[in-house]
Amino acid sequence: MSSRQSELETLKADLQARLRRFEAHQRREGGALDKDFEEQATQTQNDEVVDGLESEARAELVQVERALERIRNGQGDECERCGAAIDPRRLQVLPYTTLCVDCAD
Template sequence: MQERKLLLDNMRFDLMERLDRYRAHKQRKDGPLDKDMEEQAVETQNDDVVDSLEKEAEDELRQVLHALERIDAGEGDICAVCEEPIAPARLDALPYTTLCRECAEG
């Protein structure tokens, strides 16, 4: 369980760094938009991609934080729905899962 908690802590750190980079990009901390209209169009298209990536990272971070809370509560390897153990292989593949395979599919 400690190994998984360390992995989740590392994921949390990486996701927070990624979110910081996305937010810095959106705030134009690397400089204003290019004066060329064509370049501006490309940069604003990139903003849409960054927004999507930011949302995905936020969602994943929420899952990681929830999994860490469950580990701290002693429930990290128990399914949140059926309360049966989550298979170790599933936890290896998806460390922040809170559901066993059966409940995730159902």
């Protein structure tokens, strides 16, 4: 397994764990809303933040899974749009990217 693939697998596991925590928060596994109205308002605002974080984590997980699929298919270092090689420095910074810098712009 390549170091990039290993890094992506680790990132995937981390994102999945985060999503489980976000889902537990939304199901109120820590308890129901507080009876105090002001505290409820704060908890509701927190819910909105968690919703945003969950959306971002889901989008990143899709990118990670796509990159892993391309690595397994032997296309992990090629731009999926133009077919050119993706600069290794770009892959080091964004290991889940599937586009070269030109196509990403």
